[in-house]
Amino acid sequence: MYARALANEFARDVRAGLTRAGQKTLSCRYFYDDIGSTLFEAITCLPEYGLTRADARILQLHAANLVARLPRNLVVAELGSGTGSKTRPILEQLQRRQLIVYYPIDVSAAALERCARELSSLGTVVPMEMSYLQGLREVAARRDAGQTLLVLFLGSTIGNFEPEAAIDFLLAVRLCLFPGDVLLLGTDLVKPVEQLLAAYDDPTGVTAAFNLNILGRINRELDADFDLRQFEHVVRYTEEAQRIEMHLRSRLYQIVSVRKADLIVDFVPNETICTEACHKFRAEQIVEIGRLSGFCLQQQWIDCEWPFSENLLVAV
Numbered sequence: 095m096y097a098r099a100l101a102n103e104f105a106r107d108v109r110a111g112l113t114r115a116g117q118k119t120l121s122c123r124y125f126y127d128d129i130g131s132t133l134f135e136a137i138t139c140l141p142e143y144g145l146t147r148a149d150a151r152i153l154q155l156h157a158a159n160l161v162a163r164l165p166r167n168l169v170v171a172e173l174g175s176g177t178g179s180k181t182r183p184i185l186e187q188l189q190r191r192q193l194i195v196y197y198p199i200d201v202s203a204a205a206l207e208r209c210a211r212e213l214s215s216l217g218t219v220v221p222m223e224m225s226y227l228q229g230l231r232e233v234a235a236r237r238d239a240g241q242t243l244l245v246l247f248l249g250s251t252i253g254n255f256e257p258e259a260a261i262d263f264l265l266a267v268r269l270c271l272f273p274g275d276v277l278l279l280g281t282d283l284v285k286p287v288e289q290l291l292a293a294y295d296d297p298t299g300v301t302a303a304f305n306l307n308i309l310g311r312i313n314r315e316l317d318a319d320f321d322l323r324q325f326e327h328v329v330r331y332t333e334e335a336q337r338i339e340m341h342l343r344s345r346l347y348q349i350v351s352v353r354k355a356d357l358i359v360d361f362v363p364n365e366t367i368c369t370e371a372c373h374k375f376r377a378e379q380i381v382e383i384g385r386l387s388g389f390c391l392q393q394q395w396i397d398c399e400w401p402f403s404e405n406l407l408v409a410v
């Protein structure tokens with residue numbers, strides 16, 4: 095039932111994005127089928143892509159300091175946990191003072207399975223294969239009286255939202271919380287353009303494969319006939335918007351059928367599909383983002399090798 099609803103939603107979103115006036119789009123949430131999740135794991139190992147290592151380094155280095163600042167009797171929910179590999183240091187620190195109840199929330203069943211397998215030695219792990227807010231509302235409804243909720247939103251996934259949509263999303267998160275609950279937010283920071291372009295267009299071609307895979311997924315799951323060789327991976331950076339964009343550019347005029355979306359769509363030469371926006375932040379912007387969404391920034395840790403910050407935000 096859930097799988098059919100997802101397939102219909104996928105078909106609907108593909109149809110909406112490819113029939114849009116102006117810039118054609120596909121949502122980056124559809125990158126993460128099993129192949130896409132595996133390619134993303136490979137991206138996180140690339141020398142050019144330091145984001146995930148920076149996130150993990152901060153958590154490894156500051157987990158004790160972070161947990162020392164947190165109220166007692168916590169329940170932990172993670173939005174977009176993936177395999178949860180970065181979360182272990184926090185749970186290990188917490189385990190020293192309480193029983194662990196951890197809710198990883200993700201749309202990738204494969205990632206959740208691995209997360210549960212790898213972290214269940216630390217306590218109770220309750221995987222939730224659903225959207226971030228659906229999952230968070232569920233966790234908030236299940237919490238016991240007197241329990242404080244720690245929400246983890248790591249890896250700069252917040253950067254995929256347009257700036258206003260990011261505030262709206264954090265406001266929706268805030269609505270699930272009580273004053274005193276905590277949000278740990280990972281944000282990738284602005285850095286030299288060359289470094290950013292290399293991170294999203296690595297010479298090995300892993301990110302290009304990750305990007306092209308979204309067309310492969312549409313072929314597999316929606317019975318389409320995209321010729322992946324007739325599209326190329328393109329990355330752009332807009333300085334004033336602090337925004338990386340990933341596109342797939344059509345090499346020639348072509349017509350594509352997406353049967354399960356009841357769609358026939360054509361592409362002219364050099365026309366692109368925008369598949370992802372990754373907004374970057376300035377450390378000082380997080381105070382305001384927090385204020386606008388009902389949080390107070392209590393502590394910020396910045397990595398020394400790759401500009402990335404982990405932000406401890408308390409619900410007010």
Ligand code: AVJ
Nearest residue numbers: 137249250251254294301372
């Ligand atoms: C998982 C959204 C944080 O924006 O850097 C990596 C996804 N896209 N390479 C990011 C991604 C291309 C990643 N996030």
